[in-house]
Amino acid sequence: MTGLTMTRRALGAGLAAAAVVRPAFAKSATELTARKASVQLAPEGYPATEVWSYDGSIPGPMIRAPQGARLQRRLVNALDVSTSVHWHGIRIDNAMDGVAGLTQSPVAPGASFDYDFTLPDAGTYWYHAHTNSMEQVARGLSGPLIVDEADAPDVDRDEVLMLDDWLIDPETGGFMEPFAHPMMMSHGGRTGNLVGVNGRFDFALTAQRHERLRLRLINAANARIFVLRLQGMAGWTVALDGMPLRAPETVEGEIVLAPAQRVDLIVDVTAEEGSPAGLLMSQDDDSWVALADMTVSGSRARVARPAPAALPPNPRTDLPDLAQARQVEMAMEGGAMAGMESALFEGERLGFRELVSRGQFWALAGQVGRSDTPFASLSRGETVRLRLSNDTVFPHAMHLHGMHFRELRGDGSLGPLRDTILSLPQEPLEIAFVADNPGKWLFHCHMLAHAASGMTTWIEVA
Ligand code: C2O
Ligand code: CU
Numbered sequence: 001m002t003g004l005t006m007t008r009r010a011l012g013a014g015l016a017a018a019a020v021v022r023p024a025f026a027k028s029a030t031e032l033t034a035r036k037a038s039v040q041l042a043p044e045g046y047p048a049t050e051v052w053s054y055d056g057s058i059p060g061p062m063i064r065a066p067q068g069a070r071l072q073r074r075l076v077n078a079l080d081v082s083t084s085v086h087w088h089g090i091r092i093d094n095a096m097d098g099v100a101g102l103t104q105s106p107v108a109p110g111a112s113f114d115y116d117f118t119l120p121d122a123g124t125y126w127y128h129a130h131t132n133s134m135e136q137v138a139r140g141l142s143g144p145l146i147v148d149e150a151d152a153p154d155v156d157r158d159e160v161l162m163l164d165d166w167l168i169d170p171e172t173g174g175f176m177e178p179f180a181h182p183m184m185m186s187h188g189g190r191t192g193n194l195v196g197v198n199g200r201f202d203f204a205l206t207a208q209r210h211e212r213l214r215l216r217l218i219n220a221a222n223a224r225i226f227v228l229r230l231q232g233m234a235g236w237t238v239a240l241d242g243m244p245l246r247a248p249e250t251v252e253g254e255i256v257l258a259p260a261q262r263v264d265l266i267v268d269v270t271a272e273e274g275s276p277a278g279l280l281m282s283q284d285d286d287s288w289v290a291l292a293d294m295t296v297s298g299s300r301a302r303v304a305r306p307a308p309a310a311l312p313p314n315p316r317t318d319l320p321d322l323a324q325a326r327q328v329e330m331a332m333e334g335g336a337m338a339g340m341e342s343a344l345f346e347g348e349r350l351g352f353r354e355l356v357s358r359g360q361f362w363a364l365a366g367q368v369g370r371s372d373t374p375f376a377s378l379s380r381g382e383t384v385r386l387r388l389s390n391d392t393v394f395p396h397a398m399h400l401h402g403m404h405f406r407e408l409r410g411d412g413s414l415g416p417l418r419d420t421i422l423s424l425p426q427e428p429l430e431i432a433f434v435a436d437n438p439g440k441w442l443f444h445c446h447m448l449a450h451a452a453s454g455m456t457t458w459i460e461v462a
Pocket of ligand 2: 447
């Protein structure tokens with residue numbers, strides 16, 4: 001009758017069901033498949049690495065859509081373990097937030113889940129696994145998510161640079177195990193021995209002198225705080241964590257990018273042809289090394305241009321009304337060398353040693369990990385001031401799902417909107433936000449080994 005029937009008949013009943021391949025046209029363009037893949041992360045001469053990937057690549061495929069668009073992705077889980085996808089920084093419908101055990105059930109091996117949500121804000125975001133993320137993100141389950149403003153800034157090129165590191169056994173090319181390593185969990189987290197951009201240890205760009213680039217930097221590493229410097233380029237910070245700054249700020253000195261944070265830069269290439277240019281990173285010994293090399297060849301006719309205009313603002317980004325705000329406090333405790341005495345874990349008060357024996361090291365507001373009840377129950381529209389005291393000896397990249405917040409600085413001024421903020425030891429920090437997105441939202445450290453060993457809590461907005 002039809003070609004399709006013919007084909008089916010021709011395939012024959014003898015073929016196993018698994019061998020029946022769906023016709024090419026039925027492959028939905030909106031699938032995102034979590035699966036194993038072999039990727040050459042380490043330099044030539046070292047073995048390839050068996051990764052867990054989205055669609056077989058590190059990083060996962062670039063997902064790009066216009067602001068206001070509806071994004072649909074069917075997560076197909078071809079891994080041997082359950083997983084889920086979190087759309088980091090998107091002010092999303094709670095049911096689509098991807099937190100296994102809080103906003104959805106984990107997606108079992110062989111199963112799928114349809115993510116379907118709108119993108120209210122333009123900017124630089126990313127997506128990553130949010131089921132056992134300490135291991136799954138380290139194995140490669142992350143990718144960039146870019147939401148384009150209707151009025152894009154006037155640049156010659158738009159480049160997404162996903163910064164990451166991997167902890168690899170040079171003998172085998174495999175990831176070092178275990179992922180739940182007590183020393184890493186109780187100290188700074190899992191830091192890689194191989195650093196790279198867009199899945200390459202030797203990522204490089206080419207550019208012309210006087211070219212103007214938009215660089216979107218995303219820190220996808222489990223724990224590494226990138227300290228960066230521009231070489232042969234000069235420019236402005238125009239957005240943080242996706243959200244435009246009110247006015248571009250000249251980049252002077254170092255750019256600090258904590259895990260999960262993003263920064264959008266607009267830079268002009270100032271280097272002469274053949275002179276060194278690129279993105280440098282600071283190493284442990286304070287020396288600087290190229291993270292992304294830029295080869296400058298030729299020159300654009302135009303010389304120095306005026307400073308760029310601010311990016312168009314996103315909706316619902318008014319300053320919160322602090323006069324009416326509810327004040328809440330959260331102590332951050334635990335880890336090595338900080339002397340946490342005890343905390344609540346799964347309904348019991350446990351001493352630090354008992355916590356350690358259960359693989360737990362950290363507490364937020366006296367609670368280790370997520371409890372059944374939220375840290376705070378907020379009414380929709382309420383403004384909250386959250387005071388964090390970092391009583392540990394480590395920095396933590398604190399991330400709130402579903403809403404962006406501003407730092408409330410000592411002088412009373414409000415910082416730019418962010419979804420992840422770096423908290424330094426013994427430095428009090430206060431953030432404020434309008435709880436305008438209903439649902440159950442995580443608040444956790446994005447040093448993922450910390451999140452997995454106690455530094456995760458949640459709030460409810462109703
Ligand atoms: Cu980037 Cu809880 O996530
Ligand atoms: Cu932490």
